[in-house]
Amino acid sequence: MLSKIMKSGLTRRTFLQSTAAAAAASSMPRVALAADKVIKIGFLAPLTGPVAAWGKPGLDGCEIWAERVNAAGGIKLADGDYQVEFVGYDNEYDPAKARTGATKLIREDGVSFIMMLGGDTWPGVQPVADKTGMLFSTLLPSDLSPDTTTLIAPAEVHPIYNVTGVEWLAENKPELKTAVMCAQDDALGLPSVATYLAAFEAAGIEMLDDPLLFDPATTDFAPVVTKLISGNPDIVCLDTCYSDYVHPIAEQLFQQGFKGQIISCTADFYDQMIAKTSEEFMEGFIFQFPDFDDAALNSDQINFADPNGFYAEFNKRFPGQWGAVSWEYASIMDLWKAAAEKAGSAEPDAVAAAMKEGGTGKHAFGDAKWWGTELFGIDNALVGDWPVVAIEGGKATIKEFRSIPAWYDKHGDLLVKHMKAYDQMWDQRG
Known part of the structure; x- marks a missing residue:
């Protein structure tokens, strides 16, 4: 397991040049905004260490997503418009640190939603999810089970794809x-x-x-x-x-x-x-x-706004760091935003209900259905093309x-x- 890597002291960052900058602190707000009404979103993932390639580029992508959304007026809820702010916590792909991070994000930072990579870290977080009712997302549907009622996999359907x-x-x-x-x-x-x-x-x-x-x-x-x-x-x-x-x-x-x-x-x-x-x-x-400069992503079936522009901006800010997760967390936020605005609320249960209403959703690569009972015991994975x-x-x-x-x-x-x-x-x- 990844704990062996952590205990061995190996860093193996040969291909992750940007992660050193993330080491300054375990709790890392990335998008800070001066606004009366702010919705905070938790980003609980590895930002340093050997798995950082599947965490930090996603937080970087969320920074671009937040700037786009806030510039367009923010999140429109029943009681007004809200700016969005991401609060990052580096769990270093360690279950115990992930649990500490989840608790902090909920109790101290007051987040309305928490995104994770998942995998070995989810068992450390699940008791917090069960106790608080917080809505979490994972990039690994293999984390899902009938007991994970507040965990969703709305972007990546690893490993089925x-x-x-x-x-x-x-x-x-x-x-x-x-x-x-x-x-x-x-x-x-x-x-x-x-x-x-x-x-x-x-x-x-x-x-x-x-x-x-x-x-x-x-x-x-x-x-x-x-x-x-x-x-x-x-x-x-x-x-x-x-x-x-x-x-x-x-x-x-x-x-x-x-x-x-x-x-x-x-x-x-x-x-x-x-x-x-x-x-x-x-x-x-x-x-x-x-890569999101691919012309195929400009077809009508794609539900990710201006993928070519997003890719260009990401590479301008973070050259050489585009990877598998650079767009995925931002894509999850597209679904979350649409559900929150539909519900008129950022409350976790309201957003979850709105997101799954009708059994379908707007996945980045096309319309998809909430599915998973056969493999995961619960239809909390959004599966399509x-x-x-x-x-x-x-x-x-x-x-x-x-x-x-x-x-x-x-x-x-x-x-x-x-x-x-x-x-x-x-x-x-x-």
Whole structure:
């Protein structure tokens, strides 16, 4: 688990240059406003350390979102217009610190909503959510269960969207017949392993070996890659490995002469991978998170305002730091804002009811439905289409939007089978 990394004292920030600036304090208000009426939103995520790539860029994106919303008049509720302010707390991906942070954000800062990465930190926060009734969001639906009634997953449907990449690959490169996979052995890696196994089985792609699970404290990936490609696979799957793993694994694949297909959940800071390997080596690398300057995001189905402008502003302020989560927390705030204005209130229960009314919602990539009972025991995940992204000519390119529900309707039994095999169903998780 990630606690091993923390105890070992490893920082592994090779690819997270901006996180050092976040270390100044554990509680970090990022958007401060002088206004009589202010709604505070909690941002409880790793802002430093090895998982900061899935926290800090999201807070940076929220700063841009808040400035846009406030400039347009703020949040319009029944008793007037409110400016929005984000209050950040660095949980360092530690459950105990996450619990402390949640308590502070609610009791001292008076927030109306708290966004989290989730994963290993959610069990530390759940007792606070249960006691206070605060509405929380996670980027990991695998945190959901029938007991998590105030937890929602309205943006990212990790790891289920990973099936779309495998499905696209099987249809567009049918000559690829075999695969291997590696992942860190933790709450982010294991449900993703089960998902990829289901997707490969559904696509008729043979796994040459069991998934190679490595300790999160691993720093030398040469032997991992040597073992991984020993059977000469057509496809190497990097599961939901953190950036600090994806980068050295890709470099080792390059150095050890792998010529096949690579597929991964994320490819954060892929320009750095290209620099350490080659543009030719990274050509066709499949993952799930687009750059927001992609023309495909200007279609009518997209529910994220001015994605190209958002991307340009983010890169202007935070050069080299665009990644998987840069837009996701802001997208959650789009849904929260619409629900609060619909309810006329920022109270957690009112917002939650308005957000889920009718069983559908405006996901960033199109209309989606609240779903999840089959896998999570509760319909608190917003599920619809998700993009398949490939690196072409050194640039991330959306190849297609694919329906997650359509895949599940055909192959849901396989996903349940593999989730059970890895003890990842809601009723198996402790």
